Amino acid sequence: MSGVIASSGLRASTKIVGLTKHTKHPHVPSPVAPNFTAPAACTDLSFQPLALAAAVARTATTWDDAPKELLDGLQQSALVELETLLEDGSAFALKSYFKFLADTAGSQFAAKVGAGITHLYMEALGYEWRANAVCLSSSLDPHADFIYDGGNAAGHGVVLAEAHGSFAKDVTAGKITSAARRKYKKQVKPYIKATSTFGEVIHGYSIAFGAKPTVAANFLSVSETRISKPRKKSGATPLGPKEGEPPEGTPTAIVLATHRSNFMLMGVPEVVDWIDWLRATDAVAPEREPVPLLRLQYAGRTYLTSLPWVRRSGAPPWWIEEFFDHPYRWRTARHPHLRASQRQAAGLAWFAIEEKGGTEFLNGLSAVIRSGRRQMSSSFVLPTFDPVGFGFLDADRAAPGVRDEGDRSYNYTQFRDGLALLGDPFRGRARDVVLWSPEGGVSLG
Incomplete structure (x- = not known):
């Protein structure tokens, strides 16, 4: 897993997609969770x-x-397609190359972009942690x-x-609206109020x-699910926090699902292996050797990411000065499967995680590893962040989808859980290296 992608074709203008149709579907009971209010x-x-x-x-x-190697290949192919087929300009448009794709390939690409748009929309609404919904039913039932x-x-x-x-x-517009409604009724509505591995399903969206x-x-x-005005019941104590009260933390199951994907994208398979071990019942514990992570100062922020490989030519000064002789330079040999075009690309993008969010998760993960799988904590208390690089337009800034513009001279994006994709990482400044010990947590290297 590399944690790196070519990004020279991903510097086009900011896209704006307007909501064509918003439909609310009734549900009984409503609301499922008495104190839940859906974002606008x-x-x-x-x-x-x-x-x-x-x-x-x-x-x-x-x-x-899914195996790490399969997921790495899927994300790499999706990004190459997007780089090749997305047109420049403020409107979302496809290049003429799209017409050369076979029907199946075109449909698969559309599905990937539809999933990406859905994720941006859900994060813009304020949702922070994610997992696959396959746990809701067998593969034979649509969900x-x-x-x-x-x-x-x-x-x-x-x-959902x-x-x-x-x-x-x-x-x-009519066909897309019809698809959103049809899929809501078939793949979302039946699971409202259902119990899942990650908690009770209290609301749902179908985004086309x-x-x-x-x-x-x-x-x-x-x-999406329509929420009626809450009915007052004398003597009833509603579940969940009251308005204004902070929750005690995020359930461990969905935090681990989110960060399994995050650290896989970052190219840190050791963390993925430990997450898989915690969630397994009979797996052998991974190696307990410390894992080095680079602290990178970028756009006024500090991130953690995997140590870079050594470029033999064309490397920025800090790359040479601080890492050719670094004691953890052996790490660079662990990316032999990187394509030559990626190693030599003028434009690269790097997955990283905001330092505070990443450190607190890794320390929490170490605490869970020390206590053992049978003593796993029920929740993680972790920081979250305003999104960078996407969100609502200025007129909607009072909504939970407010954007953090960051430093506009940098080409990067950051999600609410702290995962970021740095479009020009060589502009960053390497600060030092930290070590994550599976049992001891994060410390300076």
């Missing part, structure tokens, strides 16, 4: 191409039981794609999100995105 719909979603690329990679790797926690759902339960993408000449390959025309339709 996002009427205009803006995002940088790099944010969509990162979202596609995240959704492609949100599979709890939504993703489960989300955090934001308005924190302490109440989880919400079904994703759909369609790129075809005959795509219309479509575009015409020949013109800059796109459509975004959202179907």
Whole structure:
């Protein structure tokens, strides 16, 4: 797993996608969680191409039981396709190359982008943690794609999100709206109030995105659960935190699912192996050797990421001065499968995690490892962050989808759990190396 992608084609203008149709579907009982309030719909979603690329990679790797090597290949292929097929400009449009794709390939690409748009929309609404929804039913029964926690759902339960993408000449607003409604009724509604591995399902969304390959025309339709006004019941004590009260933490199961994908994208397989061991029943414990991580100062922030490989030529000064002779330079040999085009690309993007969020998770993971699988804590208390590189437009800044613009001179995106994709990482400054010990936590190297 590399943690690195070519990004030279992902510097196009910020895209703006408007909400074509928003439909609410009644449900009984309503609300499922008495104190849950759904966030207001996002009427205009803006995002940088790099944010969509990162979202596609995240959704492609949100599979709890899939092998790391398979997920790495899926996210790499998705990003290459996006780089090749996305047109420049403020409107979402496809390049003419799309017409050369076979029907199956075009449909698969549309599905990946639809999943990425869905993830950006859900994060813009304020949801923070995610997992695959395959736990809801057998593979023979249709079910939504993703489960989300955090934001308005924190302490109440989880919400479902079904994703759909369609790129075809005959795509219309009506067809996309119909798809969103149909998939809500079939793949979301049956599971509202169901119990899942990650908590009770209290709300649901079906998000459909479509575009015409020949013109800059796109459509975004959202179907979601309607929430009636809460009914007052004398003597009843509602479950979940009251309005204004912070939840005690995020359930461990969904935190581990989220960070399994995150650290896989970052190219830190050791953390993925420990997460898999914690969730298994008979697996052999991974090696307990310390794992080095680079502290990188970038855009006024500090991130943790995997140590870089050594480039033989064209490397920035800090790369040479601080890592050719670093005691952990052996780490660079652990990426032999990187394609030559990636190693030599002028533009690279790096997955990283905000230092505070990453450190607190790793320390919490070490505490769980020390206590053993049978003593696993029920929740993690972790920081979250405003998104960078995507969110609501300025008129909607009072909503939970407020964007943190960051430093606009940098090409990067950051999600609410702290995962970031740095579009020009060589502009960053390497500070030092920290070590994560599976049992001892994070310390300076």
